[in-house]
Amino acid sequence: MLACNRQGPLTLVGRKSLRNVVSRARRQGRCLRSVLVAGDAEEIHELVSRAGDLQKSGWKIDGICLATNNTAVATPVAIDDIPILGTDDDIARIAQLHKFDAVALLPSGRHTHSRTRKLSWDLEGFGADLLIAPVLMDVVGPRLHIAPLAGLPLLQMSAPRYTGPAWAVKNICDRVFALLILISITPVLFAIAAAVRYGSPGPVLFRQPRVGRGGKLFTMYKFRSMVADAEQRIGELADQDVGAGVLFKVVDDPRVTPVGRFIRRYSLDELPQLFNVVKGDMSLVGPRPPLETEVAQYGEDGAARRLFVKPGLTGLWQVSGRSNLPWEEAVRADLRYVENWTFAMDLSILRRTLRAVLRSDGAY
Template sequence: MASDVLSFLLADAIVTLGYHNVSVLSNPANIVVALTVPLAASIALAVTHAWDPRILGCGVEEFRRVGYAYVLVIAVMAVLGYAAGMTGGHSWVFGALPLAAALSVLGRYALRRWVHRRRRSGAYLRSVVVAGELDSVLELIRRTRGAAYAGWEIEAVCLADLAPGRRLPLAIEDVPVVGTERDVVGIVALHGYDAVAIVPSSQWSPQRTQQLAWDLEGTGADLLIAPAMMDIVGPRLHISPVASMPLLQLSAPRFTGPAWIAKTVMDRVLAIALLVAAAPILFAIGCAVRLTSPGPALYKQMRVGRGGIQFGMLKFRSMVRDADKRLADLTRANEGAGVLFKIRDDPRVTRVGRFLRRFSLDELPQLVNVVSGQMSLVGPRPPLASEVEQYDDGVRRRLFVKPGLTGLWQVSGRSDLSWEESVRMDLRYVENWSMALDFMILWKTAGAVIRADGAY
């Protein structure tokens, strides 16, 4: 809150005293507008729940709400100013507020990075006891360990009741098993855990879940219930009460409408701008490829795009000219995950190609594919036709959107990901797409490219 308040106060001061001069305050109307901007911004952030502790420091929902708050306040103040016939407040409405939005986002991002670093070192963690069946518990433990920034520390496990004659394991992934689901309340009361997470289990009936919620009252522990579909988050999920029963409503993903049009426009405008800005680099890379190995500078490979339509994806050639013919000889050395073919030290890669791959420079020609509408700046990894032939119905959902120049897979490890993790990342993007998620991925891509994590 302090960061946001400082942001719009600073933006207001810059416009009032920097863009104008002190004499502008001689007009009472200007004073009203200058004082209204911080107040209106505060109200908008409060109305959109941008200060809700549950969304702070994790996911894109926080930035989506901040963006919505500033769009709302700019629109409202612009309409009110027009209705009141005020012509002197444009610099505050269309100058101070957008500047305040940018400062708010940067401030929150800096705070988020700081909190994430502290959480990775063991601070600001929420102690959790998880209850449910073994497979679901194991999945949650592995996911939370791979996302330390979320602030969860699963300290104990209560498993579902076992059949007669079977014994509980001592631990799951080094997390001690302290009892069964029937022991949850007593264990929380004894050890003072911050939260109880219930994962899918056949033994958690609505009555038992309600009773657990009542029994936890007064312990200070929150009750978290994980739905069966754990990769659907954000605006697609709603709680819809029916006959006093809360139901989790899952809206169908939408790949049409104003937001999708805005994504398409953003893709092409940014791709054109990047092509123009990077023209000297593209020329230099092309010359380096041609001068260091025989063959063309560009390589076109058929990939599968949205709806299963094939297109020619462009790349700078990073391998020797007859690389495709030598593929069969390297099948046994495949280190790729699932249907992917990858070799960390592929002998077909040229010296220049290895450098290009390390920093993803070989992907730059795909900006042409983005401009032509075959690809998007952000999306799932563009697959080969041979890979698509091995897809099941779930993985085919990747083809609901255009493939991307970058994506969640790019900022989460690239070639170091397992096949299952790669699929999960792409499907998570398809299921939860939003403009805020696109901006977050584009922001993180720069760091992933510089670090060269998983690039080979």
């Protein structure tokens, strides 16, 4: 029994060490599976745009088989610099010729049941795996189940739930931990407040209306990192806006004070949002809290679903690139959180947030 108890921690340490070794190798371009992707151009572009995440998962897309185009439009030679090697009529032949490790089928009207089954048999002949992507790429984890029906393996997607015991526990934990953090960092808060107060004229705190869960407005707090009249000077910087979609972002924003630049670099300006968490307006982890003007511009990309849950002090948007993240990627990250929330995800995001803040990735 004692030997078994000792094996548990050793096994965990061994697995963690092995994961670190594999992750490091993948970042260096090693230990990757060569994958042939087949599907419609739009779906392929959507997948290829996630190249960083694909590499972390051990994928390397080396070729494309484009769905047969019966129109007069010319077939491109590449999509996002990845060569198109043929059509979806040639998948098995091309996979064998180029020795691909796996074939990934993306949603397409061409991939019927009979064609997909025959492809799986053809790939068996030379050991290539078949990966089939569901129509909804961002839904993973506990919401997806295989539900056999009359011999067909159907992918069942359960409806997301944003109420119940788990969410109640999350709400309680958010408030308790935020309060404990505030108590423990009180000296730090006073030091930052003093630096902001004497660094430039104006109030210590910056208050701004943000949109919370269900579209409810609340006042979000931050340490002021810009000059007092920053809001009135937005028009002067319109030609320097590097934001995409509905975001307004300026690199080396002249409105940022010297103290503000430092506290932004390490996200210290966000600490007063812990009071928002204690009040119940925000969560420790959640989607980025949007402005009213941003919400008014939400389109059909699903961005409005971010309002199904409380906005967060940090989230997948924070650990995925902060200000460097394009609008589409920020929306996708938030939706991935909303659709697949778990306590384990919250803990992982909090851990990754600390690492991102210490590295000051994407902060400006």
